[in-house]
Amino acid sequence: xxxxxxxxxxxxxxxxxxxxxxxxxxxxxxxxxxxxxxxxxxxxxxxxxxxxxxxxxxxxxxxxxxxxxxxxxxxxxxxxxxxxxxxxxxxxxxxxxxxxxxxxxxxxxxxxxxxxxxxxxxxxxxxxxxxxxxxxxxxxxxxxxxxxxxxxxxxxxxxxxxxxxxxxxxxxxxxxxxxxxxxxxxxxxxxxxxxxxxxxxxxxxxxxxxxxxxxxxxxxxxxxxxxxxxxxxxxxxxxxxxxxxxxxxxxxxxxxxxxxxxxxxxxxxxxxxxxxxxxxxxxxxxxxxxxxxxxxxxxxxxxxxxxxxxxxxxxxxxxxxxxxxxxxxxxxxxxxxxxxxxxxxxxxxxxxxxxxxxxxxxxxxxxxxxxxxxxxxxxxxxxxxxxxxxxxxxxxxxxxxxxxxxxxxxxxxxxxxxxxxxxxxxxxxxxxxxxxxxxxxxxxxxxxxxxxxxxxxxxxxxxxxxxxxxxxxxxxxxxxxxxxxxxxxxxxxxxxxxxxxxxxxxxxxxxxxxxxxxxxxxxxxxxxxxxxxxxxxxx
Numbered sequence: 001x002x003x004x005x006x007x008x009x010x011x012x013x014x015x016x017x018x019x020x021x022x023x024x025x026x027x028x029x030x031x032x033x034x035x036x037x038x039x040x041x042x043x044x045x046x047x048x049x050x051x052x053x054x055x056x057x058x059x060x061x062x063x064x065x066x067x068x069x070x071x072x073x074x075x076x077x078x079x080x081x082x083x084x085x086x087x088x089x090x091x092x093x094x095x096x097x098x099x100x101x102x103x104x105x106x107x108x109x110x111x112x113x114x115x116x117x118x119x120x121x122x123x124x125x126x127x128x129x130x131x132x133x134x135x136x137x138x139x140x141x142x143x144x145x146x147x148x149x150x151x152x153x154x155x156x157x158x159x160x161x162x163x164x165x166x167x168x169x170x171x172x173x174x175x176x177x178x179x180x181x182x183x184x185x186x187x188x189x190x191x192x193x194x195x196x197x198x199x200x201x202x203x204x205x206x207x208x209x210x211x212x213x214x215x216x217x218x219x220x221x222x223x224x225x226x227x228x229x230x231x232x233x234x235x236x237x238x239x240x241x242x243x244x245x246x247x248x249x250x251x252x253x254x255x256x257x258x259x260x261x262x263x264x265x266x267x268x269x270x271x272x273x274x275x276x277x278x279x280x281x282x283x284x285x286x287x288x289x290x291x292x293x294x295x296x297x298x299x300x301x302x303x304x305x306x307x308x309x310x311x312x313x314x315x316x317x318x319x320x321x322x323x324x325x326x327x328x329x330x331x332x333x334x335x336x337x338x339x340x341x342x343x344x345x346x347x348x349x350x351x352x353x354x355x356x357x358x359x360x361x362x363x364x365x366x367x368x369x370x371x372x373x374x375x376x377x378x379x380x381x382x383x384x385x386x387x388x389x390x391x392x393x394x395x396x397x398x399x400x401x402x403x404x405x406x407x408x409x410x411x412x413x414x415x416x417x418x419x420x421x422x423x424x425x426x427x428x429x430x431x432x433x434x435x436x437x438x439x440x441x442x443x444x445x446x447x448x449x450x451x452x453x454x455x456x457x458x459x460x461x462x463x464x465x466x467x468x469x470x471x472x473x474x475x476x477x478x479x480x481x482x483x484x485x486x487x488x489x490x491x492x493x494x495x496x497x498x499x500x501x502x503x504x505x506x507x508x509x510x511x512x513x514x515x516x517x518x519x520x521x522x523x524x525x526x527x528x529x530x531x532x533x534x535x536x537x538x539x
Contacts, residue, residue, distance in 0.1 A: 016083055016211070022154045023171045028207050029090070029146040030172035034179030035187075035200040036097060037062050040136055042193040043100065046241040046258040046273050047108050048128045049386045051505040057125065061132035062140055069144015076145065077152035084217060086149040087208040091225040093142040094208070098201035098229050101194035101236035104135050147172060184255065189341075192253050194236050205229050249349060254341035261349050268349055270317050270342070272383065279383060280317035280342075282350045286326065288475055292413050292444045293320050295451040297476065298483040299376045299411040300328055301467040302453060302460050307331050308375030311403070313363035313391070317345060318352035320378055325356070327476045335359070336366045364390050367399045375405050379412045382428075389502040392428060396499075397435040397454075407457040410436070414450045424507035425450055426495045433492035442486040451483075452490070461487070 016022060040058050041050060048054050076085065108131045115127050150168055155161045179200075187196040205225055212218045240251055242260055249268070250261035257272040270280040281289050288294045300306045306328040312321055315335030324331050335358040337343050343360065346352035359366060363381055377400050381391050390396060400410050412432065414425045429452060433439045436454035440461070443450055457463065468480045497504070 016153060019154055021211075022150050023167060025090075025207060026146065026150050026168050027171040027175035028203055029143050030175030031179035031182075032097070032175075032200045032204055033062070033066070033140060033143050034176045035183045035196065036136065036140065038180065038183045038188070039100075039193055039197050039200075040132065042188060042196075042253065042258065043104050043135075044108070044128055044131065046260075047105075047112065048124050048131075049273060049383075050257075051386050053124065053505045054128050057128045057132055058136075061129065061137060065137040065140035066144040069141040069146075070148055072141070073145025074148035074151075077149045081152050083149075083153060083211070084215070086146065087211045088218065088221055089142045089145055090204050090208045091221060093139040094201045094204035095225055095228045095232070096139040096142075097204070098198055098232035098236065100135060100197050102232060104131075105241055107131060107134055188253055189255055194238070198233055198236060201229065201232070250345065252341070254339050256339045257342070259341060259345065261345060270345060270350070280319045280346075280350065282317065282319065282322070288479060289319065289323070291447065292415070292449040292451055293323055294479040295442055295444055295449075295483050296320060296378060296380075296411045296413065297323060297327060297479050298451075298464065298487075299378065299409045299453060300324060300331065301471070301480060302455065302457075302464045303375040303405075303409045304407055304463045304467060305375040305405075306467065309372070309405070310334070310376045310378070311372075311374045312336065312378040312380065313366070314379065314381035315346075315358050316342060316380065317350035318356060318358075319350075320380065321356050322350075322352065325353075327473055336361055336363050338362050362390075363388075364396050364399065367396075367403055370403065373403050373405045373408070375408050377404060377408070377410045379410060382413065382415055387424070387504040389497075389504050390499065392431065392504050393497045393499045393502050394431055394434055397432050401435055401456070404456075407460070407463070408455065409457075409460065410454045412452045412454070414452060415448060422495055422507075424504065426493060427497050427504075427507060428452075429490055430493045430495040431497045433490055434496055439490040439492070440487050441490050442483050442488070445482070445486075453487075 037058060040062070041055060044050075044054055044058070073086075108127075111130050111134070112127045115123060115130070147168065151165055154164050154168060183196050187199055191199075209222050209226070212222050240248075241258060242248065242251065245251075245260070245262065247263055248260060249263050250259065252259050260271045262269045262271065266284055268282045268284070269278050272279045278291070281291065281293075283289055300308065300310070309332045310321075310324060312333065312335045315321065315337035318335065321333045321335055324333060333356055335356060337358055337360060340360040343352075343358045346358070347354065352358075363379070379391065379400065381388055397410075404410065410432075412428070414428055429439065429441065432452060432454050436456060438455050438458060438460055440453045441450055442453075453460070464480075465484065468477070468484065471477050471480060
């Protein structure tokens, strides 16, 4: 037996005498890393969105943590090749991950509040990055030490080192694959993000406890880890993202979104983020919303077919569909909504009639497969910076145009208006104007929304005025009058989005930075003038 053989055998204790337990450790470590990564995206999404920017930050941060863990773990294993230290690190990582559902949301809110007063640009990047660094780097750094440590314990001789390291890599990869699919398709939709963190933290804890039970060591550490994990389960299993809200009818998650239904004195509201606006709304009296939906009501009148065929891409809970049915009568309305759970909430809380068909599908993919044509197509798939790039390009709007009847109208809600040159709305509007011959916009009063109407009909405005004069409903008359007063032809620029190049997240983030600064300028000035005490007294 050579020196390497003796050292390896000496280091193996308890269940580690069976090399397959080392492979099992690698398997569950890889699985847990991916589960935490996916859980991180769901933890951050309600506060920072689930855009490509946020995903980039999450992946980059986790790769940093894993790289540092690999380096330190390898050096530590060479210096002191004691498996006890590895499994203690796994216990610590497990407890930390279990604590994320309890503490993570508070850390995010505190970091966001602090940065709002200190950062003027790229707020989302800094806030998301710091949140990731504080919440996720340490436990993933510890899990990053697993692979180099296990290499030290599993390689019996240099002759079979390649085979052994390859087996470890395979177990890690298989675990990572399962850790990718299991949270997304099973645990998060079934029990939520908080319980998902607890499940994988529990797996890591059990893995370590089995090792220490077999070696009859570190009883105090195991007991302490179990107690802390139990406390995290007791307080974290029902953890809420919007912990400051007291009037929620529903809070949950789907494959795609964090979902929150809130009730006010006069409305029921769906939000998919706790920090960014309203996704859908229902007025309890059945009247106008006071939002962009009211302006979009002009589209059927512009098309000259108030009882025509209508398609809504981004159905949400059916606010626009219900308004069209209410004010225009028996229109033929179909909706497309990618999130099936939102459609279920529409029936449960927003009184969407079962007679309105909703297809669970991506809007562009639906159009590509659909053979129908429509008088009105409503595109309402844009939210904060989570704009689907595939529904913002020339190719997409060309597809929409092909599905419009003669004199048909596309209406698009753009929810981040900015006066800065080259903003996201400039890109969307110019792209649409590249496809459609006649494009008109109107600013929505009291909001950052802009409503855009596009058509091939040169007489669309005169047709609109003619239809408006026939409207008898007083509330609808008022809504159409607002559009008539504010509508203006759009002058096309050169900002074009294509399937190949559509940096919608970066463009959206620039607008959000401006909006945040505008909204908080008063409080920033107050903070500078009176300090933290004066600021808190004013609040």
